[in-house]
Amino acid sequence: MSVPRGRGYRAVLEEMISDRVHGASWYFLRLAELLEAGVNEQIPIETMISDIRSIRPGMAPLENVAELLTQVKPLDLSRAIRVYWGRAEEGIRANSRLFMNRVKSMVTISYSSNARLFAEAVGARVVALESNPGGEGRMWGGHGGLVVPDLTMPYFIANSDAVVMGGDGLYEGFIVNKVGSLPLALTSRHLGKPVIVVLESFKARRSRPSQVYRVNVGGIEVPLFDEIPLSLVDVLITDIGVFTRVDVAYIEGKFKETILKYASTTQ
Known part of the structure; x- marks a missing residue:
């Protein structure tokens, strides 16, 4: 199974932590990139869960994805996030x-x-x-x-x-x-x-x-x-x-x- 190559895990994580403009929708989609980078760099799932929860403690999409990581492989969840994002936009419209x-x-x-x-x-x-x-x-x-x-x-x-x-x-x-x-x-x-x-x-x-x-x-x-x-x-x-x-x-x-x-x- 091929893994998309992009920015490093730490770069994506730091961008999410330091951001002061975007809302929860942006964070949800960025999680797909973070999970892909985590798979590329063999970041332990427990570490990814902890990192995701530390970005914006209590933010619903982050907590939901952190919880789902206990049930779904990171790469499968990353792809599901991208599919969900597109279809959610269609539904809202x-x-x-x-x-x-x-x-x-x-x-x-x-x-x-x-x-x-x-x-x-x-x-x-x-x-x-x-x-x-x-x-x-x-x-x-x-x-x-x-x-x-x-x-x-x-x-x-x-x-x-x-x-x-x-x-x-x-x-x-x-x-x-x-x-x-x-x-x-x-x-x-x-x-x-x-x-x-x-x-x-x-x-x-x-x-x-x-x-x-x-x-x-x-x-x-x-x-x-x-x-x-x-x-x-x-x-x-x-x-x-x-x-x-x-x-x-x-x-x-x-x-x-x-x-x-x-x-x-x-x-």
């Missing part, structure tokens, strides 16, 4: 089209590839908050979005059809996303606008994240993520369906069932 003509303008936070897929699928105009600290929302400027200061969110929400955001993790009772997402959802609820979250099923995990990743801003440690209660989410769009009532165990189970099937057929 198809399910987003259900909102065509219902969401013509949207406010979003950070830069989510899933929020972008939604906007493209329905043809919505995008207003993106700058999303400080980090300023990832500015990336929307290169994709036709209007980038505005974070504190202007009430004005732009009031003049939009919905708030649409991605999510870095779906847990029992809440969604984790970039800091600022909770006030965005609360403001949307206050103004009577729906909150739509778009994420892949590989981000679903019932167990709570062990810790919240923090960054240093002006000498002050601040959390990089908010917990948004599911009670503030009106619609959850995933690759496996659209939900107004969220069963995290079901979504997590479907992901694991499907990726194990992909792993068994990539050999």
